[in-house]
Amino acid sequence: MIRTPHIFGGRAIRNKEIADLLNKIADLLEIKGESPYRIRAYREAARHIEAMAEDITAIAERGRLQNIPGVGESIAAKIAEYLKTGQLAYYEELKSQVIPGLAELLTVPGLGPRRAQAIYENLGITSVAQLAEAARQHKLSKIPGIREKTEDRILREIERLQERTHRLLLGVALPAAEEVAGLLERYLAVERIDPAGSIRRMKETIGDIDILVASTRPTEVMDAFVSLPMVKEVLARGPTKSSILTRSNLQIDLRVIKPAEYGSALQYFTGSKEHNIALREIAIRKGLKLSEYGIFDTRTGKRLGGESEEEIYRIMGLQWIPPELRENRGEIEAAAEGRLPKLIEIGDLRGDLHVHTNWSDGTDSLKTMVEAARELGYEYMAITDHSISLSVARGLSLEAIVEQGRLIDRLNQKYAPFRILRGTEVNIRGDGTLDYADAVLRSFDVVTASIHTGFGQFREKITDRIIRAIRNPNVDVLNHPRGRLLDKRPGYGVDLEAVIKVAVETGTALEINSQPDRLDIDDVWARRAKEMGAILVIDSDAHNKDQLRFVKYGVGTARRGWLEKKDVLNTLSLDRLLRRLHPGRAAA
Ligand code: DGT
Ligand code: CA
Numbered sequence: 001m002i003r004t005p006h007i008f009g010g011r012a013i014r015n016k017e018i019a020d021l022l023n024k025i026a027d028l029l030e031i032k033g034e035s036p037y038r039i040r041a042y043r044e045a046a047r048h049i050e051a052m053a054e055d056i057t058a059i060a061e062r063g064r065l066q067n068i069p070g071v072g073e074s075i076a077a078k079i080a081e082y083l084k085t086g087q088l089a090y091y092e093e094l095k096s097q098v099i100p101g102l103a104e105l106l107t108v109p110g111l112g113p114r115r116a117q118a119i120y121e122n123l124g125i126t127s128v129a130q131l132a133e134a135a136r137q138h139k140l141s142k143i144p145g146i147r148e149k150t151e152d153r154i155l156r157e158i159e160r161l162q163e164r165t166h167r168l169l170l171g172v173a174l175p176a177a178e179e180v181a182g183l184l185e186r187y188l189a190v191e192r193i194d195p196a197g198s199i200r201r202m203k204e205t206i207g208d209i210d211i212l213v214a215s216t217r218p219t220e221v222m223d224a225f226v227s228l229p230m231v232k233e234v235l236a237r238g239p240t241k242s243s244i245l246t247r248s249n250l251q252i253d254l255r256v257i258k259p260a261e262y263g264s265a266l267q268y269f270t271g272s273k274e275h276n277i278a279l280r281e282i283a284i285r286k287g288l289k290l291s292e293y294g295i296f297d298t299r300t301g302k303r304l305g306g307e308s309e310e311e312i313y314r315i316m317g318l319q320w321i322p323p324e325l326r327e328n329r330g331e332i333e334a335a336a337e338g339r340l341p342k343l344i345e346i347g348d349l350r351g352d353l354h355v356h357t358n359w360s361d362g363t364d365s366l367k368t369m370v371e372a373a374r375e376l377g378y379e380y381m382a383i384t385d386h387s388i389s390l391s392v393a394r395g396l397s398l399e400a401i402v403e404q405g406r407l408i409d410r411l412n413q414k415y416a417p418f419r420i421l422r423g424t425e426v427n428i429r430g431d432g433t434l435d436y437a438d439a440v441l442r443s444f445d446v447v448t449a450s451i452h453t454g455f456g457q458f459r460e461k462i463t464d465r466i467i468r469a470i471r472n473p474n475v476d477v478l479n480h481p482r483g484r485l486l487d488k489r490p491g492y493g494v495d496l497e498a499v500i501k502v503a504v505e506t507g508t509a510l511e512i513n514s515q516p517d518r519l520d521i522d523d524v525w526a527r528r529a530k531e532m533g534a535i536l537v538i539d540s541d542a543h544n545k546d547q548l549r550f551v552k553y554g555v556g557t558a559r560r561g562w563l564e565k566k567d568v569l570n571t572l573s574l575d576r577l578l579r580r581l582h583p584g585r586a587a588a
């Protein structure tokens with residue numbers, strides 16, 4: 001598949017894309033054993049197009065494709081077709097003529113048709129995932145014509161490719177891991193099962209999914225694993241480690257560990273690598289040796305433990321360190337001095353302060369959202385539909401606010417003591433003023449403010465704009481302060497340090513938005529904000545009732561940011577929350 005390139009800023013935007021397409025055609029022709037002249041013609045054309053300064057789209061528009069060196073009538077027609085339709089029938093046809101999978105192998109940079117074919121013929125490999133696994137097991141270099149150096153390079157290229165395209169959101173990886181774990185834990189041979197690696201650390205994105213099982217009967221566990229209903233492909237099957245590809249193309253690695261070694265293996269495979277390295281150095285200084293098999297006395301070789309993680313940290317003279325902290329960011333020192341934070345837990349949340357309904361761009365009714373929040377055991381929830389200028393999200397008019405307020409009053413009578421708070425997600429305009437007048441803002445119980453436009457403003461301007469908004473005494477929460485979308489868009493160029501400083505001054509809470517593609521602010525900034533004395537709030541920003549549960553990712557981010565219950569606004573009881581939001585107002 002040809003990927004659309006990012007816009008590089010230069011003018012010759014699609015030249016590389018077209019050159020890649022022509023090279024892929026040449027690769028396929030080569031696999032088919034077509035005439036070397038035709039193959040060379042495609043490569044020549046590709047080479048000239050890639051070197052051109054002028055954008056090929058402009059040349060095509062003038063009908064001058066054939067003026068490009070190496071481009072004859074037939075290639076020109078193909079380029080024109082592709083530029084016009086985004087597809088090329090000839091290329092699709094060629095792909096269908098070669099063995100399925102070989103075309104996929106060719107997407108690995110530096111893997112040419114000759115080697116791809118040799119790999120297919122020797123090992124039957126037809127996917128990039130299988131190829132990576134074979135390279136890791138050094139099976140490729142056993143093929144004549146492939147040296148170890150090439151094997152290493154192929155693996156590095158695949159890893160880079162995956163880094164670019166395949167880091168998964170925690171919100172995708174964690175449910176997949178939990179589904180597998182849920183199915184496997186029913187087997188008697190499975191004594192314990194835990195997701196490990198970056199999932200257990202609740203990192204916002206995940207490279208691959210690692211699961212550990214404690215069992216004395218590994219064969220049974222592996223049999224069960226590779227025949228799970230979601231398995232599309234078994235990438236590797238071994239006595240203690242297997243890898244599968246799921247139907248949604250997620251790679252899951254499963255390791256079976258002897259129960260006596262489970263703690264040390266879980267510790268090792270949870271990582272992070274940086275945490276493990278630092279830990280091992282401390283072990284060495286204490287005359288201990290730490291490995292995935294246990295913790296040992298270096299001098300006598302005696303095994304001191306390894307069945308549980310707690311035991312390992314204890315023998316090292318450390319408090320047990322929650323996985324979310326294991327990034328070598330000071331947690332080991334804190335554990336040695338017995339001053340690890342008591343991290344916030346999901347059960348500490350008493351309510352949600354950022355929720356949408358079908359009054360704006362949510363899909364569930366207000367009543368449905370409220371009932372779902374009650375089921376989660378919350379005491380309160382703020383309804384924060386979008387404000388008037390955000391017409392794409394059907395922002396609420398002044399009349400709609402009043403009408404929604406009446407509905408909320410009615411439902412509050414029905415659902416008491418649960419409390420629906422009248423809220424808004426008010427849009428911060430380009431100049432930092434807000435979408436509703438102060439008198440309107442004062443009528444809400446909770447005002448949250450967000451930027452939805454003008455991301456391209458200069459750093460100073462966007463910073464001033466946000467600061468102006470949070471200086472408005474009616475604003476209680478600044479939503480998704482960085483505006484980033486993972487994999488899609490970096491945050492706005494805001495001076496967050498300056499914003500946090502003002503938020504501390506004004507008492508404005510900073511949101512950890514729990515949408516899996518936001519997690520904004522992130523772990524590092526959450527920790528910084530806390531250090532600076534800010535208060536945070538963990539919100540779902542739910543647009544339907546199922547998304548209320550997203551707060552588990554927000555809590556993960558908060559824990560990675562060393563936050564405790566006292567640092568988070570929506571751990572307050574309803575009374576205390578209302579008193580904090582409106583110190584002057586009489587209790588409702
Ligand atoms: P990911 O998958 O990129 O999101 O990140 P992780 O942390 O899950 O990394 P992964 O899957 O490569 O390995 C899982 C854990 O295994 C890792 O967190 C720590 C441990 N580990 C892997 N390679 C090494 C290593 O070279 N040295 C040490 N000390 N530990 C390692
Ligand atoms: Ca991993």
Ligand code: CA
Pocket residue numbers: 197208209210253
């Ligand atoms: Ca892994």
Ligand code: ZN
Pocket residue numbers: 354356425541
């Ligand atoms: Zn929102």
